[in-house]
Amino acid sequence: MATHEKVDVAIVGAGASGSTYAAVLAKAGKKVVVIEEGPDWQLTDLISSDIWGRRIKPAGAPFLLEGKNPFGYAYQAGWGVGGAALHHFANFPRLLPLDFKIKSEHGRALDWPINYSDVAPYYDKVAADIGMSGDAKAEEIWRPTGAPYPMPPMKTFRHGEVWLKGFAANGIRMVPNPVAMNSTEYKGRAACIYDGWCHIGCPIGALANPPATYLGEARKAGAEVRALSTVTRVLTNAQGSKVTGVEYFDEKGERQVQQTSVVVLAAFAAHNPRIMLNSATDKHPKGLANASGLLGKYLMCHFASGTNALFDEDVQNHMGTTGNQFMSYDRMGKTSHNGAFGSSLIFCGSALKTSGLGGFANARLDLYGPELHAFMKRAARGFSRIGAFGEELPNIENRIELAGDKDRFGMPLGRIIHSYDQDAVALWNANFEEGLKIARATDAKEIWSARGNMPTIHLMGGTIMGTAAGNSVTNSYGQTHELPNLYVAGPGLFPTSGAVNPTYTIFALSLRGAEQLAANWSTVAG
Amino acid sequence: MHDIERRAFMKGAGLGALAFTVGGAEVLLTPGEARARSVPFRLLKENEAETIEALGETLVPGARAAGVAHFVDQQLSVPPGEALLEARILNVKPPFVNFYRAAMAAIDRASMAQHGGRRFAQLSTSEQHAFVGLMRQNKIDGWQGPPGGFIYFVMRHDAVDVVYGTIEGYESLGIPYMAHIVPEKRW
Numbered sequence: 001m002a003t004h005e006k007v008d009v010a011i012v013g014a015g016a017s018g019s020t021y022a023a024v025l026a027k028a029g030k031k032v033v034v035i036e037e038g039p040d041w042q043l044t045d046l047i048s049s050d051i052w053g054r055r056i057k058p059a060g061a062p063f064l065l066e067g068k069n070p071f072g073y074a075y076q077a078g079w080g081v082g083g084a085a086l087h088h089f090a091n092f093p094r095l096l097p098l099d100f101k102i103k104s105e106h107g108r109a110l111d112w113p114i115n116y117s118d119v120a121p122y123y124d125k126v127a128a129d130i131g132m133s134g135d136a137k138a139e140e141i142w143r144p145t146g147a148p149y150p151m152p153p154m155k156t157f158r159h160g161e162v163w164l165k166g167f168a169a170n171g172i173r174m175v176p177n178p179v180a181m182n183s184t185e186y187k188g189r190a191a192c193i194y195d196g197w198c199h200i201g202c203p204i205g206a207l208a209n210p211p212a213t214y215l216g217e218a219r220k221a222g223a224e225v226r227a228l229s230t231v232t233r234v235l236t237n238a239q240g241s242k243v244t245g246v247e248y249f250d251e252k253g254e255r256q257v258q259q260t261s262v263v264v265l266a267a268f269a270a271h272n273p274r275i276m277l278n279s280a281t282d283k284h285p286k287g288l289a290n291a292s293g294l295l296g297k298y299l300m301c302h303f304a305s306g307t308n309a310l311f312d313e314d315v316q317n318h319m320g321t322t323g324n325q326f327m328s329y330d331r332m333g334k335t336s337h338n339g340a341f342g343s344s345l346i347f348c349g350s351a352l353k354t355s356g357l358g359g360f361a362n363a364r365l366d367l368y369g370p371e372l373h374a375f376m377k378r379a380a381r382g383f384s385r386i387g388a389f390g391e392e393l394p395n396i397e398n399r400i401e402l403a404g405d406k407d408r409f410g411m412p413l414g415r416i417i418h419s420y421d422q423d424a425v426a427l428w429n430a431n432f433e434e435g436l437k438i439a440r441a442t443d444a445k446e447i448w449s450a451r452g453n454m455p456t457i458h459l460m461g462g463t464i465m466g467t468a469a470g471n472s473v474t475n476s477y478g479q480t481h482e483l484p485n486l487y488v489a490g491p492g493l494f495p496t497s498g499a500v501n502p503t504y505t506i507f508a509l510s511l512r513g514a515e516q517l518a519a520n521w522s523t524v525a526g
Numbered sequence: 527m528h529d530i531e532r533r534a535f536m537k538g539a540g541l542g543a544l545a546f547t548v549g550g551a552e553v554l555l556t557p558g559e560a561r562a563r564s565v566p567f568r569l570l571k572e573n574e575a576e577t578i579e580a581l582g583e584t585l586v587p588g589a590r591a592a593g594v595a596h597f598v599d600q601q602l603s604v605p606p607g608e609a610l611l612e613a614r615i616l617n618v619k620p621p622f623v624n625f626y627r628a629a630m631a632a633i634d635r636a637s638m639a640q641h642g643g644r645r646f647a648q649l650s651t652s653e654q655h656a657f658v659g660l661m662r663q664n665k666i667d668g669w670q671g672p673p674g675g676f677i678y679f680v681m682r683h684d685a686v687d688v689v690y691g692t693i694e695g696y697e698s699l700g701i702p703y704m705a706h707i708v709p710e711k712r713w
Binding site: 059 | 586587610616658683687695
């Protein structure tokens with residue numbers, strides 16, 4: 001075992017949130033070490049292929065996936081620098097004011113301890129930092145005003161445009177989708193060339209994945225990244241009043257200890273509570289920062305209701321970006337659908353590839369043999385789809401626990417237990433019905449719902465923020481209530497999930513937390 | 527610079543060449559080339575590979591010639607972290623060979639029980655098609671092994687990968703592949 005010289009900050013995970021913390025703190029002059037479980041991918045590793053792109057996702061979950069709707073871990077998680085944000089689609093809608101106060105306004109779910117106005121300045125800062133394209137003015141029919149996006153909207157293509165008359169006929173207003181992509185060159189990074197390979201990592205830096213943005217900045221400012229290193233525990237002092245370091249296993253499987261003044265847990269949302277539960281001591285017998293018993297609780301996912309269509313024209317569905325072309329907040333109201341509760345985000349115009357989970361070969365899973373080939377020929381020319389994300393409400397039964405089985409480092413596996421309730425199923429069904437109504441109002445020749453197993457998309461909760469140690473794990477900055485120099489970052493902080501892709505909010509909350517930490521350094525780290 | 531000029535087709539992208547062992551030396555071949563040259567399988571037994579080929583061809587015409595069994599075999603032989611199989615994304619627990627062995631055994635067991643001792647690869651094309659139709663829906667009585675619907679899902683991805691996931695596959699459907707440029711700089 002080796003014990004490393006003490007640093008100012010040890011950040012666990014080099015994804016969206018860890019990279020943001022690393023950039024802010026390294027630029028503030030702190031000695032930063034980022035410990036990352038997976039490889040140190042370079043942009044040149046990001047081969048344009050759905051098949052090769054699977055390398056940037058995990059192989060073998062350290063979790064048992066249980067419940068009625070087991071979490072689809074490997075598709076959602078990341079493995080290596082950039083984390084899940086290395087393969088995300090860069091859709092950057094934001095939460096709306098109504099997402100922060102569901103308990104107050106509807107008497108159900110949870111409130112956030114902050115308001116939209118607390119996060120909005122950080123949405124704007126992130127957009128300027130990493131580059132975003134879109135039309136903020138158009139979005140302001142639904143949300144408070146803010147800074148314009150630094151770049152104009154992305155180009156649009158026929159496979160998105162063919163849906164617009166269907167949305168209009170149903171009174172749904174569509175606007176250019178805000179994306180963390182470059183419609184023009186930005187800060188020395190190239191403009192997008194609309195090849196549709198975003199989902200396996202953009203090798204030209206036109207998409208704002210962490211290696212091309214905050215992580216690159218952090219490294220320039222002196223942050224060290226230790227790849228292929230798996231953190232198993234956060235270490236605390238004898239009094240149990242502060243954290244003192246992290247235990248990890250390096251590429252060779254050798255145990256290491258990194259001493260540090262501050263720990264930021266910025267791993268995937270499922271990993272942070274697993275590490276905290278595994279860090280139990282006699283002073284923290286239920287795991288770190290778990291006086292409330294809520295550590296690992298309130299996991300949430302999004303579910304998509306897709307509607308497929310074949311058009312009798314060449315819609316060029318291979319063109320564009322994996323991010324969407326258009327989106328609408330018109331169904332974000334929690335009671336937008338009769339008989340269902342929760343927000344929905346409507347979108348269309350994602351570029352399509354042939355293979356993989358998102359490939360259009362999966363649009364008719366019932367077909368095989370010559371019938372599949374005939375479909376593929378037609379779909380290559382005329383297939384397109386729309387979708388709606390639905391909001392899952394926090395349910396304390398959806399949780400992460402430690403299992404009896406252990407991984408190769410002797411760390412207990414986690415159990416991710418996840419089931420949708422009737423609210424979620426009702427909203428999922430309502431969005432399917434609306435999708436068909438929209439499709440019927442287009443010129444599509446065939447339409448059908450993309451029903452299958454109810455999907456589990458994104459992962460939020462597990463280390464929720466709140467007002468006090470009795471109702472949450474952290475405060476609104478991600479600082480744990482019980483250990484002032486232990487921070488948690490990422491979507492695990494969300495008390496409710498909204499219906500929007502979480503990464504923009506992850507960046508914004510991480511920037512807010514990192515700036516608070518830097519501004520209060522002596523109090524927190526002293 | 528014009529967008530089209532900025533694109534450079536990356537030779538080998540899509541699926542491309544993988545490392546196969548020929549005469550004791552590692553050479554880069556596509557799975558289809560490996561099959562054409564009768565490259566020995568690394569992990570799969572002959573009957574397992576035969577079942578994978580027959581199932582792949584039933585799912586996606588052309589999968590046999592595209593080397594679906596050599597693709598799966600080569601990918602099973604590398605560390606899980608390097609594997610390109612969709613099984614990885616579908617949360618199959620490594621080592622992935624355990625799943626494929628169990629799946630092919632389940633298929634052959636059920637085929638032999640239903641078709642007078644004939645393995646799946648020995649069935650006629652129409653019998654194979656009908657068998658897969660039932661397997662997909664988990665409707666084969668006495669099934670033992672990984673669920674038939676899940677085997678269908680995983681193997682259908684493998685067959686789609688080798689037939690439609692390659693540059694040649696995109697070309698066969700009339701879709702421009704459009705690989706990104708190879709970055710000259712890392713960031």
